[in-house]
Amino acid sequence: xxxxxxxxxxxxxxxxxxxxxxxxxxxxxxxxxxxxxxxxxxxxxxxxxxxxxxxxxxxxxxxxxxxxxxxxxxxxxxxxxxxxxxxxxxxxxxxxxxxxxxxxxxxxxxxxxxxxxxxxxxxxxxxxxxxxxxxxxxxxxxxxxxxxxxxxxxxxxxxxxxxxxxxxxxxxxxxxxxxxxxxxxxxxxxxxxxxxxxxxxxxxxxxxxxxxxxxxxxxxxxxxxxxx
Amino acid sequence: xxxxxxxxxxxxxxxxxxxxxxxxxxxxxxxxxxxxxxxxxxxxxxxxxxxxxxxxxxxxxxxxxxxxxxxxxxxxxxxxxxxxxxxxxxxxxxxxxxxxxxxxxxxxxxxxxxxxxxxxxxxxxxxxxxxxxxxxxxxxxxxxxxxxxxxxxxxxxxxxxxxxxxxxxxxxxxxxxxxxxxxxxxxxxxxxxxxxxxxxxxxxxxxxxxxxxxxxxxxxxxxxxxxxxxxxxxxxxxxxxxxxxxxxxxxxxxxxxxxxxxxxxxxxxxxxxxxxxxxxxxxxxxxxxxxxxxxxxxxxxxxxxxxxxxxxxxxxxxxxxxxxxxxxxxxxxxxxxxxxxxxxxxxxxxxxxxxxxxxxxxxxxxxxxxxxxxxxxxxxxxxxxxxxxxxxxxxxxxxxxxxxx
Numbered sequence: 050x051x052x053x054x055x056x057x058x059x060x061x062x063x064x065x066x067x068x069x070x071x072x073x074x075x076x077x078x079x080x081x082x083x084x085x086x087x088x089x090x091x092x093x094x095x096x097x098x099x100x101x102x103x104x105x106x107x108x109x110x111x112x113x114x115x116x117x118x119x120x121x122x123x124x125x126x127x128x129x130x131x132x133x134x135x136x137x138x139x140x141x142x143x144x145x146x147x148x149x150x151x152x153x154x155x156x157x158x159x160x161x162x163x164x165x166x167x168x169x170x171x172x173x174x175x176x177x178x179x180x181x182x183x184x185x186x187x188x189x190x191x192x193x194x195x196x197x198x199x200x201x202x203x204x205x206x207x208x209x210x211x212x213x214x215x216x217x218x219x220x221x222x223x224x225x226x227x228x229x230x231x232x233x234x235x236x237x238x239x240x241x242x243x244x245x246x247x248x249x250x251x252x253x254x255x256x257x258x259x260x261x262x263x264x265x266x267x268x269x270x271x272x273x274x275x276x277x
Numbered sequence: 278x279x280x281x282x283x284x285x286x287x288x289x290x291x292x293x294x295x296x297x298x299x300x301x302x303x304x305x306x307x308x309x310x311x312x313x314x315x316x317x318x319x320x321x322x323x324x325x326x327x328x329x330x331x332x333x334x335x336x337x338x339x340x341x342x343x344x345x346x347x348x349x350x351x352x353x354x355x356x357x358x359x360x361x362x363x364x365x366x367x368x369x370x371x372x373x374x375x376x377x378x379x380x381x382x383x384x385x386x387x388x389x390x391x392x393x394x395x396x397x398x399x400x401x402x403x404x405x406x407x408x409x410x411x412x413x414x415x416x417x418x419x420x421x422x423x424x425x426x427x428x429x430x431x432x433x434x435x436x437x438x439x440x441x442x443x444x445x446x447x448x449x450x451x452x453x454x455x456x457x458x459x460x461x462x463x464x465x466x467x468x469x470x471x472x473x474x475x476x477x478x479x480x481x482x483x484x485x486x487x488x489x490x491x492x493x494x495x496x497x498x499x500x501x502x503x504x505x506x507x508x509x510x511x512x513x514x515x516x517x518x519x520x521x522x523x524x525x526x527x528x529x530x531x532x533x534x535x536x537x538x539x540x541x542x543x544x545x546x547x548x549x550x551x552x553x554x555x556x557x558x559x560x561x562x563x564x565x566x567x568x569x570x571x572x573x574x575x576x577x578x579x580x581x582x583x584x585x586x587x588x589x590x591x592x593x594x595x596x597x598x599x600x601x602x603x604x605x606x607x608x609x610x611x612x613x614x615x616x617x618x619x620x621x622x623x624x625x626x627x628x629x630x631x632x633x634x635x636x637x638x639x640x641x642x643x644x645x646x647x648x649x650x651x652x653x654x655x656x657x658x659x660x661x662x663x664x665x666x667x668x669x670x671x672x673x674x675x676x677x678x679x680x681x682x
Contacts, residue, residue: 099676100676103675103676106592108592108675108676108679109674109675109676129596132591132594132595132596133594135592135593135594136593136594136595137594141592141593143589143679147585147586147589147679149306149586149589149590150313150586151306151309151310151313152306152309156303156305160590160593160595161593161594163301163302163303164300164593164594164595208593
């Protein structure tokens with residue numbers, strides 16, 4: 050493992066049973082991601098991109114191999130510990146934003162902070178800073194249905210960064226946006242990596258989105274085939 | 278249009294303090310989820326209100342019936358009936374002279390102003406008719422004034438004890454006969470067969486079956502029913518024991534009597550009505566089961582549409598326990614609203630209502646037991662009822678749940 054690797058993956062395999070068939074979406078994969086890198090993962094459907102992203106985010110557990118994030122072996126964590134680890138260290142950005150429709154933008158962004166011991170005033174400061182960062186401070190009281198797709202994704206990004214995690218994972222964050230909105234989101238992710246040292250792993254099908262990342266890796270049949 | 282991206286200036290990292298984390302979803306999340314689909318909310322609240330109301334009604338019915346039967350019998354009274362007909366006073370036949378013989382032969386009976394508390398009575402069920410109304414089955418008792426010595430709960434509310442050609446009616450007879458209360462006021466008449474009787478008085482005997490009875494002068498009833506025997510002789514004990522009365526029946530086996538304590542007689546009657554109470558429960562539970570399955574289906578649908586949302590909360594760091602508690606809060610809010618609604622409906626339409634049955638009338642009351650039953654059912658519906666849909670929603674692996682539609 051290199052000294053600067055924020056994410057260290059060695060011989061990682063993920064398999065599961067679907068009926069009687071054994072499916073192996075990831076096979077013996079090794080990868081290092083340095084701290085502050087903006088990494089794009091590309092590949093055809095079923096290549097294992099989202100599986101890898103979920104493993105890195107602590108959403109899923111590996112079958113075998115080593116998966117360390119910031120020196121912490123995620124494979125050895127129980128479900129409860131993994132949940133707690135996620136709440137401290139990971140911000141997840143989904144393709145379809147996954148905002149809670151009955152909560153306002155402010156309340157959606159507040160969700161990760163409710164898991165931390167913060168006063169209401171401290172929470173408010175952080176939420177407004179996060180919303181300001183994504184340019185939506187004036188939309189704090191709006192519900193998701195009152196926002197455009199791009200605005201929803203920026204609220205989702207504010208929610209992902211408000212508790213200041215070291216790792217951001219993004220599953221096709223621009224997949225449902227028009228070009229202008231997509232560029233804006235990619236610019237925001239770029240800023241988070243370059244100016245704030247966040248380590249970002251992004252799954253995308255869009256070569257233009259991938260070009261915004263520092264590095265792009267291609268997966269096929271659960272294995273890395275090339276990088277740029 | 279997306280606004281300009283501002284320069285990044287995040288507030289510094291949060292100082293972690295694991296001991297002080299709450300991990301709970303805000304209560305407002307549960308409250309607002311309730312109003313997500315007003316139709317579903319109405320169904321859940323209405324369904325739980327129906328279940329709670331039905332089970333409260335069943336409890337009140339059973340409690341009312343058991344209550345009136347247990348209150349009707351006194352441990353101080355012993356009933357002498359014809360041997361072999363201990364199951365039913367109406368079928369019993371007791372020689373007329375048994376009343377006087379028992380009064381003199383048994384020592385230690387209650388005395389009031391020199392009169393021994395022994396009352397020979399005729400108990401009968403027959404159709405009665407209020408002029409202008411349909412006939413209805415009535416509970417008739419032929420008595421003498423000595424009956425007041427043994428039935429000590431009886432109090433005259435107005436009027437006087439009946440003389441020949443008169444009757445005294447219990448305050449709930451109007452319910453048994455299905456007429457207005459005014460139709461049985463003092464001075465009004467009622468018909469038994471072709472004979473007309475004037476109402477001389479109205480009495481009460483709180484919480485007992487006597488309140489549903491029409492009391493005739495004993496000779497009148499004997500004549501009309503062509504009886505030359507009594508149905509029973511009721512004795513009120515003072516220093517005597519029930520065993521003394523039983524010994525009397527053995528000593529005077531020529532009278533062919535059986536003795537049973539009045540409270541034991543009504544306890545036996547209560548056992549006779551047990552199948553009716555079981556049927557009440559069964560009916561209430563069957564209808565309630567239908568409503569519960571309907572409610573569960575609604576909850577399944579409500580939660581199933583939120584699998585992805587609940588998975589998102591897990592991905593943020595909320596534990597399944599925290600989400601489950603929020604779902605319970607949401608469900609409890611709905612079912613307790615339904616419970617409150619049921620309590621209000623029960624208070625308006627159930628409390629104080631009287632229900633006639635074959636040997637009397639009982640009153641439905643929102644007793645502490647009925648209210649506690651309602652509240653318990655509401656809480657059970659909100660907690661246990663939520664388990665299957667919550668399990669189905671939270672059980673799928675997180676990656677699969679995040680991909681669900």
